[in-house]
Amino acid sequence: MEVIVPFSTDRPKSRLSDVLSPEERREFARTMLDDVLDAVDAAGGDPRILATDAVDVDSPVTVDDRPLTEAVNAALDARLGADSERDGSPDPVAVVMADLALVTPAAVDRLFAAGRDADVAMAPGRGGGTNAFVASHPEFRVDYHGASYLDHREIAAEVGADFAAVDSHRLGTDVDEPADLAEVLIHGEGRAAAWLREAGFALDADEGRVAVARE
Numbered sequence: 001m002e003v004i005v006p007f008s009t010d011r012p013k014s015r016l017s018d019v020l021s022p023e024e025r026r027e028f029a030r031t032m033l034d035d036v037l038d039a040v041d042a043a044g045g046d047p048r049i050l051a052t053d054a055v056d057v058d059s060p061v062t063v064d065d066r067p068l069t070e071a072v073n074a075a076l077d078a079r080l081g082a083d084s085e086r087d088g089s090p091d092p093v094a095v096v097m098a099d100l101a102l103v104t105p106a107a108v109d110r111l112f113a114a115g116r117d118a119d120v121a122m123a124p125g126r127g128g129g130t131n132a133f134v135a136s137h138p139e140f141r142v143d144y145h146g147a148s149y150l151d152h153r154e155i156a157a158e159v160g161a162d163f164a165a166v167d168s169h170r171l172g173t174d175v176d177e178p179a180d181l182a183e184v185l186i187h188g189e190g191r192a193a194a195w196l197r198e199a200g201f202a203l204d205a206d207e208g209r210v211a212v213a214r215e
């Protein structure tokens with residue numbers, strides 16, 4: 001299955017600016033991208049990075065500097081279309097964000113399986129975002145930001161697409177804020193977790209909810 005992986009090269013991960021410098025945020029975003037690409041590959045997916053600028057990586061890259069929603073919708077137009085000459089449904093296409101540092105091949109495989117049974121199968125992120133989905137309905141399009149998971153469920157209903165929620169801790173954990181780094185240190189098995197340890201981050205379980213501290 002083709003898997004579009006949106007990736008912003010322009011001031012990535014700004015919500016981590018209290019704990020990482022601009023150069024570190026670029027490096028960390030890149031390690032998360034590499035983890036996502038490895039998991040997609042290992043699950044038998046065919047990743048294509050949809051980036052705001054050139055990225056030096058072993059998978060194909062499409063550069064589109066429009067805002068996220070427009071760029072993803074252009075990719076969906078090209079793949080799902082509303083092509084009246086096509087027989088049956090379009091092939092499913094997945095969109096998986098590049099900041100899912102806990103993702104594993106098994107988690108991607110579950111997403112693919114759900115996408116074979118529903119017109120739209122979607123993994124919400126914490127806080128109501130949309131971390132990953134598979135769509136095979138010709139009219140499904142995205143509207144990211146805010147509680148986009150709820151908006152996407154509504155869009156699916158409006159176009160008459162069956163919708164399935166994919167309940168997954170690994171797909172549901174996008175790394176946006178310093179508190180999310182604790183999840184990466186607790187559950188991460190890839191390069192992002194190793195990068196954080198190398199950069200001096202460790203769990204801080206002294207008070208209340210487990211957080212991270214840097215040496």
Ligand SMILES: Nc1nc2c(ncn2[C@@H]2O[C@H](COP(=O)(O)OP(=O)(O)OP(=O)(O)O)[C@@H](O)[C@H]2O)c(=O)[nH]1
Nearest residue numbers: 006007008013014015050051052067068097098099
């Ligand atoms: N192609 C593309 N990808 C984007 C864009 N904005 C964000 N992304 C990617 O979409 C995913 C979710 O991004 P966000 O967490 O909303 O934004 P971010 O830039 O990573 O982080 P913040 O600056 O903290 O909001 C990540 O994989 C980003 O790399 C964009 O304008 N275009």
Ligand SMILES: C[C@H](OP(=O)(O)O)C(=O)O
Nearest residue numbers: 129130144145146148176
């Ligand atoms: C792109 C956006 O990501 P978040 O800001 O929730 O990380 C969303 O999922 O709609």
